[in-house]
Each structure stands twice: as structure tokens, then as C-alpha cells.
Amino acid sequence: MSTIKLGNPAVVGLAGFGLTTLLLQFHNLGLCGLGPVVSMGFIFGGFAQMIAGFLEQKTGNNFGFAAFTSYGAFWIGLGFIWILNDFGIYKSSETDIGYYLVAWTLLTFILWVASLFIHTAMAVTFTTLLLGFIFLDLAHFVSHEFTPIAAYVLIVCALSAWYMMAGIIINDVAGKELLKVGKPWIHLK
Template sequence: MQNSKLGNPAVVGLGGFGLTTLLLQFHNLGWVGLGPILAMGIIFGGTAQLVAGFLEHKMGNNFGFAAFTAYGSFWIGLGIIWILNHLQVYPSSHSDVGFFLVAWTLITVIFWVGSFFIHTAMFVTFASLLAGFVLLDLAHFGFETLNTAAAIVLIVCALAAWYMMAAIILNDLAGREVLKVGKPLIANK
């Protein structure tokens, strides 16, 4: 049987996560409507991340499997909330969405802690995601002015995800480390 190199599914997952996160922050800053975010949230941020997560499972990467399937589901779920609101079917209030975000903040804490064992770029991505979720939580429960701060922090998060995607692609193509991702904050065993 021939051993052939497999592609790294994280490039698609990170690409989808970064793109949809970036687009949503453009919306939160008032620069773009929901249409492009809904489309990319369902297709690239949602479906493509789910596929990437399932492929990470096949590669034996529990962190990638859990993270990509979770955040792929987040994007599809958020898209469904927007569609149901638009159609006036099971509409969600501002605080309903706030509780949705609080739940995602809590699961993000688990991934953030897990990122300590991976590398610095992963830690930066999850630290900024966690900070962005906390700011969004507060914004949904009475501190609306924090939406702008959340958008800025989450733009950093999106760019950090793309940095990891670029590191995987470019380091593989160059056959050496062109873009550094750093060491784990906590060494494995």
C-alpha cells in the first residue's frame, strides 16, 4: 500500500473560521449587512468547518475535531437564529442571543485552556476569541458600547486564525518554518 501525504484539514477550518469572524465584525462595526455573513456563515464558517472537524477526527486530532465541529455548528446555529428572526418564526430577543453567546463563552474557556498545550498562535487565537465573547456577552446585557471593542478584538482573532492557516500552508510549501507559531505555554509531558 502506498503512503501518500494527506492535506491538513485545519487550513480549511481556520480559513472558514477567520473569514466568517472577520465578516461578522465588519457587520458589528456597521460596514456591511447580514447577507454576506449569513451566506459565508452557513457555507464556509459552518459547513466547511464541520467537514474540517470530521477530517481532524480521522487524523486523530481531538482538539481540531472538537473545535472545528463546535464552531462550525456555532455559525450554522447563528445563521438559523438570523433566518428565524427574519421570518418571525421563533424570534430571539437581544438577551436570548446574549444567553446563546454566554454558552459559547463557556465552551470557549475549555478550548482556551486546551490552547495552552498547543502553541502560542493557537493561544492568541483562543484568548482573543474568549475576550471577544466576554465583551459580546456584556454588550448583550446592557453595555452596548462594548460592541465596538468586541469587534476589534475579534478582528484580531480572525487574523490570528488566518496566520495559523498561512503558517500551515507556507511552511508545508517551503519545507521549512517560514512562519513561526511559537511554543506551547504549558509543555506536554
């Protein structure tokens, strides 16, 4: 039996998710262009998150496996949509992107329900993610005035993901729980 301590793949998944989500909201608020978002969407939000998800599968964590590989695919897919639009290969309309986001809202709803059984930090992250997707859906189908609302909600989401990442890293190196993640919102037993 091996006594080698392995790193927790969630730290990279949460870091990539949080960073790309934060950058996209800076873009949605008009603070930066799309270039950094596309780059990090492919590399950190996309590939790094997928790698983290595949490593979560090796640990037996179905939630981490599903979340990180799914949102890694989200970022890679979104990056391709933007590139295909930019090169005029296949132009996705506002409605096309809206339906892309609606599909992700539905998947996020499933993961949100599961997050309620994990801990408060996870539930907050997925609650804000679900709300952010809903506001983005409204921005694509009702009014662009929902975009800044989505951006602010998703900034909270990104920072919540980073809080979990910080908790895993800081608590590990400190040898005790300095950053609390809270109890599950739903506890069955």
C-alpha cells in the first residue's frame, strides 16, 4: 500500500473555474476585451478543469468528475463558438447562444441540487452559478439589461469557488481547518 499523499485535484478545477468565470464577468461589465477570456477559457477553464475532473473520477468523486469535466467542456465549447463567430465560419446568433446557455442552466440545476448535500460553500457557489445562468438566459431572450446583474452574481460565484480552493490549500498546509466550508444545506439521515 502506498503512503504517498496525493494532491486534491479540486484545487486546480476550482481555480480554473473561478478565474475564467471572473474574467468573463469583467468582459460582460465592459472592463476587458474577449481575448483573455478566450485564452483562459481554453487553457485554465477548459483543459485544466477537464484534467481535474478526470482526476476526481480516479478518487471516486462523481460530483467533482461531473462538474469539472462538464464546465471544462463548457469553456472549450464557448471558446469555439467565439472563434467560429470571429472567423465567420459559423455565426452563432444571439438566440443560438441563448439556447446554449439554457442547456447549461438545466445541467447546472441538477448539479445545484447535488451541491445542497455537500456543504455551504459548495451550495453558495452553485446557487450563484444557477442564478447567473438564469440571468444570462434572460439577457439573451428578454433584455441585455440582465447582463450586468448576471455579471455581479457570477463574480460572487467565482469568488465562492476560490474560497473553496483557498480552504483546501490553506487548511491542508496549516494542518487544521482555518477556512470553514459549513454544513450541508440538506442533510438526510
